[in-house]
Amino acid sequence: MRRRLSLAGLLAAPMLWLVVAYLGALAVIFATAFWSTDPFTNQVVRTFTLDNFHSLLSDPTYLRIIARTLLIAATVTVACALIAIPFAFFMAKVAPRGIRGLLIALVLVPLWASYLVKAYAWRTMLGPGGVLDATVGATPGYGLTALVITLTYLWLPFMILPVYAGLERLPDSHLEASADLGAGNWTTFRRVVLPAIKPSIAAGTIFTFSLSLGDYIAVQIVGGNLQVLGTAVLQNITLDLPFAAALGTTSALIMVIYLLAVRRTGALENL
Amino acid sequence: MRLTTRARAGLWAVCAIVLSFVYVPLGVITINSFNSDRTFSWPPPSLTLKWWQLAAHAQGPRDALRTSIEAGVGATTLALVLGTLLSFALTRYRFFGSGTISLLIVLPIALPGIVTGVALQSVIQNVLSPVFGISAGLFTIIVGHATFCIVVIFNNVTARLRRFGASLEAASADLGAHPLTTFRLVTFPLLRSALLAGALLAFGLSFDEIVVTTFTAGPGSPTLPIWIFNNLFRPNQAPVVNVVAVVLVLVSILPVWAAQRLGDNAAAESRL
Numbered sequence: 001m002r003r004r005l006s007l008a009g010l011l012a013a014p015m016l017w018l019v020v021a022y023l024g025a026l027a028v029i030f031a032t033a034f035w036s037t038d039p040f041t042n043q044v045v046r047t048f049t050l051d052n053f054h055s056l057l058s059d060p061t062y063l064r065i066i067a068r069t070l071l072i073a074a075t076v077t078v079a080c081a082l083i084a085i086p087f088a089f090f091m092a093k094v095a096p097r098g099i100r101g102l103l104i105a106l107v108l109v110p111l112w113a114s115y116l117v118k119a120y121a122w123r124t125m126l127g128p129g130g131v132l133d134a135t136v137g138a139t140p141g142y143g144l145t146a147l148v149i150t151l152t153y154l155w156l157p158f159m160i161l162p163v164y165a166g167l168e169r170l171p172d173s174h175l176e177a178s179a180d181l182g183a184g185n186w187t188t189f190r191r192v193v194l195p196a197i198k199p200s201i202a203a204g205t206i207f208t209f210s211l212s213l214g215d216y217i218a219v220q221i222v223g224g225n226l227q228v229l230g231t232a233v234l235q236n237i238t239l240d241l242p243f244a245a246a247l248g249t250t251s252a253l254i255m256v257i258y259l260l261a262v263r264r265t266g267a268l269e270n271l
Numbered sequence: 272m273r274l275t276t277r278a279r280a281g282l283w284a285v286c287a288i289v290l291s292f293v294y295v296p297l298g299v300i301t302i303n304s305f306n307s308d309r310t311f312s313w314p315p316p317s318l319t320l321k322w323w324q325l326a327a328h329a330q331g332p333r334d335a336l337r338t339s340i341e342a343g344v345g346a347t348t349l350a351l352v353l354g355t356l357l358s359f360a361l362t363r364y365r366f367f368g369s370g371t372i373s374l375l376i377v378l379p380i381a382l383p384g385i386v387t388g389v390a391l392q393s394v395i396q397n398v399l400s401p402v403f404g405i406s407a408g409l410f411t412i413i414v415g416h417a418t419f420c421i422v423v424i425f426n427n428v429t430a431r432l433r434r435f436g437a438s439l440e441a442a443s444a445d446l447g448a449h450p451l452t453t454f455r456l457v458t459f460p461l462l463r464s465a466l467l468a469g470a471l472l473a474f475g476l477s478f479d480e481i482v483v484t485t486f487t488a489g490p491g492s493p494t495l496p497i498w499i500f501n502n503l504f505r506p507n508q509a510p511v512v513n514v515v516a517v518v519l520v521l522v523s524i525l526p527v528w529a530a531q532r533l534g535d536n537a538a539a540e541s542r543l
Contacts, residue, residue, distance in 0.1 A: 094274065114479035
């Protein structure tokens with residue numbers, strides 16, 4: 001009984017905080033998605049309606065925005081994986097032991113450097129007359145390509161770290177065995193390494209996908225006047241909160257579907 | 272591993288390319304903060320300390336810096352208390368629903384930040400300001416930040432508690448110490464560096480947060496990242512913005528560096 005009391009004492013304050021301040025807020029926003037806005041007074045009308053989702057799915061503009069956001073998130077995820085896998089493999093299996101710690105630190109430090117500043121840095125890199133323009137003589141300018149580059153840059157460490165952790169767990173002897181059985185480097189990678197780190201890659205994609213899906217700051221900095229889910233939420237928030245809530249719910253829903261899809265790979269245990 | 276020379280060379284090249292991809296943009300803004308040209312023409316025509324001096328005397332970034340520090344300290348303090356309580360509850364007790372609670376702790380950083388931000392904003396608009404008279408400002412920034420800082424403290428303290436187990440505390444109790452004495456003489460000293468590491472990381476996270484903060488900060492109290500974002504598109508502010516950006520990188524990296532030296536090596540990875 002005393003144990004139960006002290007457990008309750010430990011849990012009371014934090015649970016009150018998380019449930020009231022956080023879950024409560026989330027519940028309010030999901031409820032708001034099913035309300036509407038009076039077109040004359042701009043006041044939120046608190047009666048249940050599916051209008052927001054209906055107009056969302058019937059308006060080609062918003063369908064295009066959702067498709068574009070998904071495309072960006074998918075491209076960024078694939079780009080992160082393509083860069084992270086060889087790099088993490090190098091870190092875990094090729095680099096001399098002495099410099100591994102240093103490499104990890106080098107990957108971690110920018111992860112903590114301000115998100116905003118990193119997006120800003122790419123703005124100066126990609127801008128007309130910027131570094132890329134001056135050294136290479138060409139720049140994609142602000143827009144879709146710039147956004148994909150910037151987001152890949154921003155979320156890359158989130159992919160490198162789980163993949164590295166997965167490779168660390170893969171014993172070197174498996175690679176040796178594969179080579180002894182006559183497999184070349186590429187075959188070993190495809191048949192031994194890749195299946196072993198699949199859950200880790202999936203764990204990394206959860207971050208890259210979710211973070212790309214919810215981004216609305218980098219888009220404004222390097223995306224020119226590109227529209228994605230995040231900016232659409234932002235534009236509607238003052239005038240039509242229920243519609244903004246419906247857009248936010250949609251991105252949360254996409255994320256839940258994605259989580260359920262990758263759960264089968266065992267990704268959630270590798271977070 | 273036995274790699275062909277070509278594969279090995281290729282991987283070294285990948286490493287070099289990735290690291291330069293990661294560091295060149297950060298290097299460029301650092302150099303640009305000394306670039307004498309107002310529009311950052313590249314390469315810099317000459318170097319100057321003018322912008323650093325200008326930024327040091329600018330009122331906007333100073334006020335924003337103060338807000339950021341206050342918000343960081345407030346959120347870190349709250350998160351320290353709540354996160355530590357949670358990790359004691361979840362490591363020292365087995366109970367129904369503990370899995371759900373650990374999921375709930377991670378949720379604020381797993382869901383897209385904009386969802387959390389919009390949710391908090393609608394609470395401020397619909398509940399806090401009409402019912403309690405609290406409008407968006409420092410207090411609401413702290414509430415938002417604390418919500419996602421809890422997980423950082425929780426991860427650090429939980430890792431430490433798992434490592435030491437409960438046997439030392441049991442021994443202290445067997446020797447007749449009051450629970451408070453045990454906490455003061457046994458548990459707290461064991462946790463001290465984990466708490467400090469967690470606090471530094473939480474502060475770093477709070478210091479550069481912008482996604483949630485845009486929705487919880489009022490118009491009168493921008494944090495440093497918000498100040499940068501608001502001035503990002505004003506060409507005449509560009510040099511000062513750039514200096515502030517470099518400062519922001521340094522200030523958010525230093526705590527992580529310190530935390531890594533202090534705590535468990537996994538500490539800095541707990542952002543994940």
